[in-house]
Each structure stands twice: as C-alpha cells, then as structure tokens.
Amino acid sequence: SYNLTQPPSVSVSPGQTASITCSGDKLGHKYTCWYQQKPGQSPITVIYEDTKRPSGIPERFSGSNSGNTATLTISGTQAMDEADYYCQAWDTNTAIFGGGTKLTVL
Amino acid sequence: QVTLRESGPAVVKPTQTLTLTCSFTGFSLSTSGMCVSWIRQPPGKALEWLARIDWDDDKYYNTSLKTRLTISKDTSKNQVVLTMTNMDPVDTATYYCARTLKDGSAYSFTDWGQGTLVTVSS
Numbered sequence: 001s002y003n004l005t006q007p008p009s010v011s012v013s014p015g016q017t018a019s020i021t022c023s024g025d026k027l028g029h030k031y032t033c034w035y036q037q038k039p040g041q042s043p044i045t046v047i048y049e050d051t052k053r054p055s056g057i058p059e060r061f062s063g064s065n066s067g068n069t070a071t072l073t074i075s076g077t078q079a080m081d082e083a084d085y086y087c088q089a090w091d092t093n094t095a096i097f098g099g100g101t102k103l104t105v106l
Numbered sequence: 107q108v109t110l111r112e113s114g115p116a117v118v119k120p121t122q123t124l125t126l127t128c129s130f131t132g133f134s135l136s137t138s139g140m141c142v143s144w145i146r147q148p149p150g151k152a153l154e155w156l157a158r159i160d161w162d163d164d165k166y167y168n169t170s171l172k173t174r175l176t177i178s179k180d181t182s183k184n185q186v187v188l189t190m191t192n193m194d195p196v197d198t199a200t201y202y203c204a205r206t207l208k209d210g211s212a213y214s215f216t217d218w219g220q221g222t223l224v225t226v227s228s
Contacts, residue, residue, distance in 0.1 A: 031212040042219065042220055042221055043153065043202075045214065045216060048212075048214035048216070049209065049212045086153055088155075088215070090212075093166045096155070097152055099152045100152045100153070
C-alpha cells in the first residue's frame with residue numbers, strides 16, 4: 001500500500017519560514033493537497049493540486065512537489081499558523097493521508 | 107456558500123452497524139465533477155479516508171475497510187449516507203464528510219463538515 005511520511009513536528013520562530021515535507025514513492029507524479037487543522041476544529045484546505053491556494057488562504061502559504069517529496073512552505077509564519085498539517089494524495093482512487101506534522105511557532 | 111453537516115449516533119455498541127448522514131448545501135451531487143468523501147480521525151491521531159461517491163454514482167472504498175462500508179447518495183435530498191458494519195472500539199473517531207472536487211485528473215477535499223464524534227462502547 002502507498003504511504004506518505006511527514007515529520008511529526010516542526011518548530012519555527014515568528015516571521016521566519018516554515019517548511020513541512022511529505023515523502024512518498026514518485027509523489028511528484030501525483031497531485032498533493034495540504035490541510036491545516038487547529039485543535040478542536042475541522043481541517044481546512046490550504047494547498048490543492050500541489051501549488052494552488054483556495055480563496056481566503058494567505059499568500060504566505062505555498063506548495064511544491066517534485067521527485068519523491070512535496071513541501072508546504074509558510075513564509076513569514078504567524079502565531080495563528082500553529083496547527084497540525086496533513087499532506088494527502090490519491091493512489092488508484094484511494095486517498096492517502098500523511099501522519100501529520102505539528103507546527104509550533106515559538 | 108458550501109456547507110456540510112454530519113449526523114448520526116454519538117454512541118454505538120460493539121458489533122452494531124453505524125449509519126451516518128452527510129447533509130449538504132451549496133452544490134449538487136448531480137453536477138459533473140462533484141463528489142463526497144467520508145474521512146475519520148481517532149482521538150489524537152491522523153486522518154483516515156473511508157470512502158467516496160461520485161456524481162455518476164461511482165463508489166470507492168478504503169481497501170482495508172471495504173467489506174464493512176457502504177456509501178450511497180440521495181441527490182434529491184442533498185444527502186450522502188455511510189454505513190459501517192460490525193463496529194469495534196477502535197472505530198471510535200470523529201467522522202467527517204467533505205466535498206470532493208474532480209478537476210481533470212485531480213481530486214481535492216475542498217470543504218469539510220464540522221465532524222461528528224462516534225464512540226463505540228458497550
């Protein structure tokens with residue numbers, strides 16, 4: 001079965017750039033989405049189709065996907081960005097989620 | 107504006123069948139490219155996709171849970187129903203439904219419901 005691997009945690013200082021990676025076999029051949037989930041809330045989509053931002057998502061969120069790794073980048077990280085982030089891709093009509101990364105802004 | 111709301115029992119007993127309903131507004135499941143998925147999240151754990159139903163009534167299931175899951179839609183009522191048989195305490199989770207959009211070869215979860223917590227306990 002297909003797996004996506006994320007680091008369990010990433011820390012960043014306010015105003016700095018945070019990068020969260022997602023690894024999978026030939027992931028660059030698939031579209032990757034990223035979801036943000038704050039405690040007690042439903043996930044929201046921050047990146048879809050590797051690089052696209054839904055309306056209402058700040059420009060500081062960006063995505064890339066090549067080779068075996070997709071990356072979510074948050075530029076000028078703010079305290080409000082502290083959350084769990086999940087990558088997701090489809091493998092033969094099955095949605096696969098990564099294990100999630102807890103982003104701490106300190 | 108797209109909204110989705112999950113409803114169903116908060117508690118089920120082991121071996122029982124769980125039936126969850128996703129009621130949505132702001133889109134139609136008869137529109138080409140529109141789909142609805144179910145996703146669950148055990149307390150403190152990661153998201154897990156369960157099933158998807160497409161505008162053309164195609165259905166897809168998590169391979170490891172396929173024998174226990176059934177997804178269906180009622181387009182006239184704007185509802186999608188998920189049933190899961192033989193519930194076990196490990197199935198305790200928050201269950202979400204999500205609008206899923208097909209764009210070319212890409213599918214994306216664009217909108218999520220608030221989720222409903224289901225506890226499996228005798």
